[in-house]
Amino acid sequence: QPVIQLREIEKIYQTKTIETVALNRVNLTINKGEFVSIMGPSGCGKSTLLSIMGLLDEPSGGVIELDGRPVQAYSDRELAALRNQKIGFVFQSYHLINDLSVLDNVELPLLYRPGVGGKQRRERAYAALDKVGLSARTGHFPSQLSGGQRQRVAIARALAGRPEIILADEPTGNLDSVMGEEIMELLLNLNRQEGTTIVMVTHDEQQARRTQRLIRFFDGSQVS
Ligand code: ADP
Numbered sequence: 083q084p085v086i087q088l089r090e091i092e093k094i095y096q097t098k099t100i101e102t103v104a105l106n107r108v109n110l111t112i113n114k115g116e117f118v119s120i121m122g123p124s125g126c127g128k129s130t131l132l133s134i135m136g137l138l139d140e141p142s143g144g145v146i147e148l149d150g151r152p153v154q155a156y157s158d159r160e161l162a163a164l165r166n167q168k169i170g171f172v173f174q175s176y177h178l179i180n181d182l183s184v185l186d187n188v189e190l191p192l193l194y195r196p197g198v199g200g201k202q203r204r205e206r207a208y209a210a211l212d213k214v215g216l217s218a219r220t221g222h223f224p225s226q227l228s229g230g231q232r233q234r235v236a237i238a239r240a241l242a243g244r245p246e247i248i249l250a251d252e253p254t255g256n257l258d259s260v261m262g263e264e265i266m267e268l269l270l271n272l273n274r275q276e277g278t279t280i281v282m283v284t285h286d287e288q289q290a291r292r293t294q295r296l297i298r299f300f301d302g303s304q305v306s
């Protein structure tokens with residue numbers, strides 16, 4: 083059952099003097115419950131692909147379908163809700179807010195969510211932090227945590243939104259192998275136990291081999 087389908091997706095970045103084709107007619111289907119990894123050299127379009135899948139960026143051409151329905155068929159309001167509720171993002175550099183506590187960082191994406199009040203927000207944040215093993219660090223600030231712990235906070239923040247899909251852009255890229263392994267285990271468990279669909283960009287062949295499907299990119303196109 084497809085959750086995200088890309089059909090002939092193109093992305094062209096235009097600056098004054100150069101035109102970069104970041105994605106060249108990409109066709110790709112992500113099915114419900116899959117854990118897919120994406121590999122390829124720097125600059126081949128992996129981050130662009132994730133941003134487009136996550137509706138953070140618009141393609142220059144082609145069609146994106148979510149749950150079998152073209153994105154164009156959704157209203158702006160529906161799309162904003164989908165972006166917020168259906169999809170969780172995890173980045174290489176964590177993107178935490180340094181002067182908010184761990185708990186406040188995790189609650190943040192729920193602040194403007196309709197139907198989730200303060201008490202529920204807090205409960206969900208605690209539950210998410212429990213899942214990533216950070217219940218004892220809720221009052222800490224990001225600067226007081228290791229890289230691996232910071233990434234776990236970022237994953238908890240994504241989980242608090244209860245996303246169906248997690249898009250992770252080199253989630254272990256800034257971590258040593260031990261902490262990277264922890265994060266990988268966490269993602270594998272989420273996928274197995276909760277059925278969360280995951281698309282992960284990685285440079286680590288060993289990690290990629292543990293996922294269900296490996297897609298290789300080169301120069302804006304899928305090569306295998
Ligand atoms: P990857 O994630 O595989 O390293 P990216 O998706 O970041 O690749 O980039 C693909 C190509 O598009 C690269 O050539 C990059 O320089 C270019 N690119 C990415 N974002 C922009 C942008 N905002 N403006 C111009 N060029 C961009």
Ligand code: ADP
Binds near residue numbers: 174
């Ligand atoms: P990551 O940590 O995911 O590898 P990057 O360093 O590839 O992130 O890119 C960070 C941001 O810079 C992205 O939003 C991307 O779109 C933008 N970017 C990447 N390459 C270029 C470029 N050549 N020109 C302008 N913006 C770019």
